[in-house]
Amino acid sequence: MADSFVFRPSENIAALKESATIAVSQRAKALKAEGREIIDLGAGEPDFDTPAPIRAAAAAAVEQGATRYTAVEGILPLREAIAADANRAYRGPDRVTPAEVVVSNGSKQSLYNACVALFGPGDEVLVPTPSWTSYYEMVGLARATAVEVHGDPARGFKVDPARLAAHATPRTRGLMLNSPSNPTGGVYAPNELRAILDLAADRGWWVISDEIYVRISYDAPAPGALDVATRRDNLVVVNGVAKAYAMTGWRIGWTISPAPLAKAMNAFQSHTTSNAATVSQHAALAALTLGAPVEAEVQSMVAEFRKRRDAALPILRGAGLTVLEPAGAFYFYIKAPGTGADAGAAFCTALLEREGVAIVPGSAFRTPDWVRVSYAAAESQVVEACRRIARVAADIGVG
Ligand SMILES: Cc1ncc(COP(=O)(O)O)c(C=O)c1O
Known part of the structure; x- marks a missing residue:
């Protein structure tokens, strides 16, 4: 012993x-x-309180019994609201359906689900650098290799297709995107984003587009990948309520991805955390659907x-x-x-x-x-x- x-x-x-x-x-x-x-x-946490109408909706949901497990992928009305939002941006014929949405405990879990489901040993993932600290670790936890692609400081560290292509190898499987960016605050213009998506499609790479700051933009609205994408069969859009709605503690994020990948991430999540907190899902539903207030x-x-x-x-x-x-x-x-x-x-x-x-x-x-x-x-x-x-x-x- x-x-x-x-x-x-x-x-x-x-x-x-x-x-x-x-x-x-x-x-x-x-x-x-x-x-x-x-x-x-x-x-990186907004110092504001969650808007009162959202808090009230969450309290009401609890009173009405929103205290039990939900489907692993989240409640249908929330996934419908997320899909409807995505379809306002995406103009392709393959409309986003609720079956392609997986709701998780924050976009952090969504990103991790995607990394684990898509990448594995021997795979390389391009990470425009500087990037949020967790991308490198998540790719590593998936036992893949994060390949740093350093942007030019004179261009606000933004990368372009030539720079990404220069770091590609036959093992490249995907690419992390984050616009607006943590830590630089950089926002990719629609044509810049489209050029990167085109390269990824050409090369057969997956794109994980982390859009957690997309509503926090000071000039023109920041484009998301679905605003400019002409196809989305290699695209995972990640978003959540934490930053835009001052809802960091509620822990709600999601992925929008092709259905087979959504199914795989759902299976993975079913063995790790199951559904995101039920009350928080109702709060997120209120955030996305209450409108004007x-x-x-x-x-x-x-x-x-x-x-x-x-x-x-x-x-x-x-x-x-x-x-x-x-x-x-x-x-x-x-x-x-x-x-x-x-x-x-x-x-x-x-x-x-x-x-x-x-x-x-x-x-x-x-x-x-x-x-x-x-x-x-x-x-x-x-x-x-x-x-x-x-x-x-x-x-x-x-x-
Ligand atoms: C770029 C980026 N992605 C994701 C997250 C995680 O957000 P969430 O609270 O939804 O897990 C953060 C939080 O700091 C972030 O900066």
Whole structure:
């Protein structure tokens, strides 16, 4: 009999890294618990309450008995609403049906379902870089290889077909897309998106299009893949209610994909989590179907994000920092002042220790000489934090 057990990570998670965005938030919380005043611009979480009509609909649903398991793939009215929404964007003859929708516990689970169902050992998946930290880990958890395709900072890090093609091999099976982007705030124009979808179709690649920020766009509406796609038999659209409706805690996301893939993801989810929380599905249904009262709140949240962006950007740029102008989502991506292989992490540490501001090092997004600042916080906090960022940058020396 063994004397004691020592945990050794299995092959499945041997290479797994903790989510750096969550790690920074935890460090900030620990400092707060010690009594330090911290401005936390690490997390990508809207600071607004879920709109009241959605909360009321959820409460009513619970009173009416929405307390039991549902179908693994989610309640039909929600999947119908998601399909109807998709069909407003997609003009092809193959209309989106509810059978092609799988509702999950947040778009994070939807993305993971898709990665596991589509990719496996020996497969390569192109990941435009910088990208949200979890793509690399999810592809790895599927035992496939994430291939970083670095965008050009001068183009806001956006990639194009030539750049993607240059990283392709016969093992390439798919591609992650995210517009508007976390962490850059970049938004692909319709023609840019279409060109990438065309390349993927030509090469036989799957496209996983993460559109969680698609409603948060400051200029023209950000196009989703279904707005420009001429076919969708290689397309998985991922979305959810977390960001646009300030519903992070409700944990509802979904995939729209061809039916056989939806069936496979559904089978996978049936053995991992089953259905997403029933009350949350009813809340999401309200978000998508209540219309004017909810839409007005979404618009006012987006307007507020824009106000914060416009108030803070001149402070950062005035300090001589290189900042990408976000056209969507709610992040500033900033070239870290200072030099060295991990200038971003050094800057984040200095900022947290000296000025009590938590932001995320670019290493989380595979660009270690950048940092990400979330402006999903009160304007006064965002502005104050940016002044502090400017101070530390001036100390370290910009440029
Ligand atoms: C690009 C991106 N995709 C997906 C998610 C996950 O969202 P959800 O709360 O729906 O799981 C996030 C959250 O930060 C994100 O930034």
